[in-house]
Amino acid sequence: MSKLVIVGTVAFDAIETPFGKTDKILGGAGTFIGLAASQFNVDASVVSIVGGDFPQEYLDLLADRNIDISGIEIVKDGKTFFWSGKYHNDMNSRDTLVTQLNVLEHFNPIVPEDYKNADVVMLGNLHPMVQMSVLKQMSKKPELVILDTMNFWMDCALVDLHEVIKHIDVITINDEEARQLTGEYSLVVAARKIHAMGPKYVVIKKGEHGALLFSNDNVFYAPALPLEEVFDPTGAGDTFAGGFAGYLAKMNDFSFKNMKKAVIYGSTLASFCVEKFGTERMIHLKKDEVHKRLNEFKQLTQFDIELT
Amino acid sequence: MSKLVIVGTVAFDAIETPFGKTDKILGGAGTFIGLAASQFNVDASVVSIVGGDFPQEYLDLLADRNIDISGIEIVKDGKTFFWSGKYHNDMNSRDTLVTQLNVLEHFNPIVPEDYKNADVVMLGNLHPMVQMSVLKQMSKKPELVILDTMNFWMDCALVDLHEVIKHIDVITINDEEARQLTGEYSLVVAARKIHAMGPKYVVIKKGEHGALLFSNDNVFYAPALPLEEVFDPTGAGDTFAGGFAGYLAKMNDFSFKNMKKAVIYGSTLASFCVEKFGTERMIHLKKDEVHKRLNEFKQLTQFDIELT
Numbered sequence: 274m275s276k277l278v279i280v281g282t283v284a285f286d287a288i289e290t291p292f293g294k295t296d297k298i299l300g301g302a303g304t305f306i307g308l309a310a311s312q313f314n315v316d317a318s319v320v321s322i323v324g325g326d327f328p329q330e331y332l333d334l335l336a337d338r339n340i341d342i343s344g345i346e347i348v349k350d351g352k353t354f355f356w357s358g359k360y361h362n363d364m365n366s367r368d369t370l371v372t373q374l375n376v377l378e379h380f381n382p383i384v385p386e387d388y389k390n391a392d393v394v395m396l397g398n399l400h401p402m403v404q405m406s407v408l409k410q411m412s413k414k415p416e417l418v419i420l421d422t423m424n425f426w427m428d429c430a431l432v433d434l435h436e437v438i439k440h441i442d443v444i445t446i447n448d449e450e451a452r453q454l455t456g457e458y459s460l461v462v463a464a465r466k467i468h469a470m471g472p473k474y475v476v477i478k479k480g481e482h483g484a485l486l487f488s489n490d491n492v493f494y495a496p497a498l499p500l501e502e503v504f505d506p507t508g509a510g511d512t513f514a515g516g517f518a519g520y521l522a523k524m525n526d527f528s529f530k531n532m533k534k535a536v537i538y539g540s541t542l543a544s545f546c547v548e549k550f551g552t553e554r555m556i557h558l559k560k561d562e563v564h565k566r567l568n569e570f571k572q573l574t575q576f577d578i579e580l581t
Numbered sequence: 582m583s584k585l586v587i588v589g590t591v592a593f594d595a596i597e598t599p600f601g602k603t604d605k606i607l608g609g610a611g612t613f614i615g616l617a618a619s620q621f622n623v624d625a626s627v628v629s630i631v632g633g634d635f636p637q638e639y640l641d642l643l644a645d646r647n648i649d650i651s652g653i654e655i656v657k658d659g660k661t662f663f664w665s666g667k668y669h670n671d672m673n674s675r676d677t678l679v680t681q682l683n684v685l686e687h688f689n690p691i692v693p694e695d696y697k698n699a700d701v702v703m704l705g706n707l708h709p710m711v712q713m714s715v716l717k718q719m720s721k722k723p724e725l726v727i728l729d730t731m732n733f734w735m736d737c738a739l740v741d742l743h744e745v746i747k748h749i750d751v752i753t754i755n756d757e758e759a760r761q762l763t764g765e766y767s768l769v770v771a772a773r774k775i776h777a778m779g780p781k782y783v784v785i786k787k788g789e790h791g792a793l794l795f796s797n798d799n800v801f802y803a804p805a806l807p808l809e810e811v812f813d814p815t816g817a818g819d820t821f822a823g824g825f826a827g828y829l830a831k832m833n834d835f836s837f838k839n840m841k842k843a844v845i846y847g848s849t850l851a852s853f854c855v856e857k858f859g860t861e862r863m864i865h866l867k868k869d870e871v872h873k874r875l876n877e878f879k880q881l882t883q884f885d886i887e888l889t
Binding site: 458460461462479493495520538573575 | 621670671767768769770787790791793799800802803807808809810811828831842846875879880881882884886887889
């Protein structure tokens with residue numbers, strides 16, 4: 274098993290979907306990644322920042338899952354990052370209603386001493402310079418660095434994004450973002466251009482259509498489990514990334530073959546995340562539920578064919 | 582091996598894509614279905630209608646592949662059905678430029694005597710009453726009836742469409758059409774509603790995102806092979822249906838397990854179809870190319886996972 278460092282927001286979300294709305298609830302990329310990775314009982318640390326308004330019970334919730342929270346800075350007189358959004362009827366698009374950066378505006382991540390030699394680093398969606406700062410603190414070159422990002426940073430911090438992308442092994446990105454980053458419509462061509470920017474592995478997330486994993490000469494397609502209802506998509510991408518990173522850290526095997534399995538684990542965990550608001554489903558998720566759904570994934574995708 | 586009856590247009594297409602444009606070339610659902618099914622050397626008959634302007638060499642092209650063409654009526658003083666369309670830059674949408682029904686306007690399909698006892702019937706996209714007329718001519722109840730349709734018939738012949746749907750075993754339909762037919766956004770719910778209309782199996786085609794196969798208690802997801810370039814999508818859906826029907830007729834096994842394989846064969850053949858204009862790629866397709874791509878499909882989708 275490898276040590277895992279996760280950097281990402283720990284935050285408040287308020288969400289509105291066609292099925293209902295929430296007040297301020299627990300959210301943030303670091304939270305979703307951590308919860309997903311904790312399914313594998315890996316030795317993980319979440320590096321983040323919150324304000325004095327952040328409930329101790331939310332921090333305990335992470336700590337109770339053996340997630341090291343010593344890297345979560347608490348700014349006593351600051352307020353926690355807050356995001357609010359409203360999903361459209363098809364659940365594939367959303368409007369951001371509120372973004373209050375608060376303490377995140379001056380976030381200077383500090384990797385705990387014990388985790389500076391971590392083998393796996395998961396850089397959650399944040400300013401590319403913040404992501405880079407985490408990499409610079411590592412005392413040895415990690416075996417695997419995974420980066421998640423979004424279109425926002427392509428719009429306003431593209432140079433910094435290109436710089437951090439040079440130093441990573443895996444990027445997770447959605448289809449529209451892959452197209453924006455490369456100017457290519459074909460995801461095959463887009464993935465090739467992203468390889469040339471640095472990452473050996475490119476994971477393109479396609480929401481309800483699944484996820485593609487590219488390496489230089491291989492491609493793997495994990496469909497998403499067809500769901501009767503998507504209740505709240507918030508955190509699904511982060512949960513995917515957390516499952517992906519957590520499985521790889523657990524197995525300590527960074528081959529393409531193992532990365533395929535990591536994609537399946539990520540997709541499986543994400544399929545739970547969307548069933549309830551925010552982190553609710555992930556917090557109460559049991560191992561036997563995960564195993565049952567992995568078997569559903571097998572049924573969904575596996576076939577045996579004779580050549581005629 | 583089962584006998585296979587195919588009904589569908591045999592026609593002229595003129596196609597414009599971002600990569601170029603064609604004059605009138607060979608097209609039509611019946612043509613694409615027949616060419617795909619002929620990969621399996623099944624005993625198939627195409628039932629259709631053409632005008633006196635239709636080149637004998639196009640008919641020979643089908644006959645040379647052991648497709649029975651005695652059910653293709655030639656109206657000497659009529660003109661062949663002609664469709665012209667232009668694809669947009671993303672290749673996922675198109676405008677119809679010209680539709681000349683010509684002889685198709687009075688198409689009264691006649692199933693050849695030798696094929697009235699066929700085990701498998703593939704009803705290509707046509708007016709539902711034409712599809713129904715083929716079913717009524719069968720001398721015994723076929724083992725398997727597969728129907729392809731499109732939104733056009735939902736708009737202007739919905740009652741007839743519902744009637745024919747009652748009498749079929751498998752429907753192939755794209756995602757937007759499944760939503761239109763049922764009024765449900767979730768494809769899982771849409772498939773369940775379509776089951777209730779009659780078909781035991783529902784295949785939902787999602788273009789570049791693959792295809793879903795539903796039966797009452799099973800679901801299978803075949804992704805589409807990620808392609809560097811889609812040259813011309815015309816006929817891809819028909820090629821999928823023809824590969825699906827041809828494989829099932831060849832194997833004479835209509836279980837869910839075998840239908841999964843049929844979906845993979847259909848997807849594989851469709852991935853070739855889009856590589857060139859019209860039928861060009863399908864006409865020159867070799868068996869070893871198909872086998873090679875089936876193996877790519879395996880690589881693309883198959884995984885082996887340990888439960889952690």
